[in-house]
Amino acid sequence: MSQDINRSGEMEVFVRVVEQGGFSAAARLSRLTPSAVSKLVARLERRLGVRLLQRSTRRLQLTPEGAAFYARATRILDEIAAAEQEAAAGAAPRGRLRVNASVHFGMAYLLPLLPAFLERHPEMSVDVALTDTVVDLMEQRADVAIRVGPMRDSRLVAKKLGESRNIVVAAPSYIARHGLPRTPHELERHNRLRFCFTRIVEGWPFLDGTGGIVTVPPDGNALVSDGEAIKALALAGLGLVRVSEFQVRAEVAQGLLVPVLEDLNPGDLSEVHAVYVGGAGPLSSRIRAFVDFLVENVRI
Template structure:
């Protein structure tokens, strides 16, 4: 096992071109990574890496060794996976999920999964930051919207509508916008968890139409925006799952539904692997089954 640890450390350093980044990826100290690589080089009697104060690069010997080392590690992981397949899903599953979706929708699903798979432990990180799954040691992430990392495997789980909404009290005072031009004159409650928060995208006859909005309340999260809209401060625009409960109860009114933009989607993403760990496969399959068909967050308010 020590030799596999050495090989794993060497591959991580070669991939990251940094002992520090390799240590972060492996969840150990830089000193431990350096020790493992040095021990490997001493045992082989060859220098595998060139080290400078600014960079780490492969020697010719290291480049040749890297290809074989990857194969050895993959073969060992395949062997482990074949045994795990027989044992069924188990072990620690580290999950990254967006804050609002995690609170509003994912937590009940996670509890159902935990009940169904008692041999799997869950470590769930709720963050709207785009985490690096490999470097930060996550097994799977739940993401909404555009996917930027093509090195990950993505499985589409469900569609998500963006919905503009306001409270009946606000609409009684300010009137309900029926056109996109009218919307621009209303007080907006802005969710800053998007690249251009003041630009709301709608659709007109299948073509995108952007509306520039203004407002004095800005929050980095859909839940706070929904709460402010519920309190009558203006019009907000959030994913449907954040507002669905208030829309169904009549505390909010959906606006401009005829100008719906292209749907965004919910995905489960995970790193490429020749043999997917049973715990990851079980979790992704569980989510796909749970969110199959029309999502609950689209029902009862349109």
């Protein structure tokens, strides 16, 4: 039997094909071409002597043998990861760290700090993915993610990096054309821009003047995928947006965006956490070094 077979690598690619539902998505995560992923899975099937996937133009489906192999492969990969973490726990941080962060946090905080972090830990490298969509760390094989908002995943360990009020803002050009809303009810005739992904809190809460809260749902003519995009639309005068104050602090200070209905702001906070998957074993020195660095240096 050939000695150059990377069995764990084959398993990881196969698991990604199953979890991502196709060769193209798995190829992007694995930094391979779709044809290379397809050939790898075919080679794995030939070596095992069984078909693992039923292929069609519409979808991939696990065979019974494929389902059994997938279950065992995920357990083996988890064991390998645990063994690596245990071995690295007492060593100097080294190797690649996969980090997922929101677009604004990544651009404004994370990327500017990376040179100092990598200078402190020269044997490490960092693989950064920026998206405002909440990803599953286990599925995406991410080591650390930066989450803005309530924490709901009990599997994750969270280290707080800061917090920020949520505010509604609009550009002076938008206010000049459409007027400044004075009450939450007046917002109904305004363009309230929103995100295209599901958020834990979708509505915009305001004090109702009697000690209660009234919630206004966003309803606008544009949907966006991240905080930087929605800020750009607000700056262009398209409509009102509700975001964490730290995302628009500079623009408000420069007068490029104007707070709206601040006297009725309930003062709800968006907390920012660095999160990672917890477990019974020791924490990887790579993760510990990175999270400790963020706690030490991030000022929101």
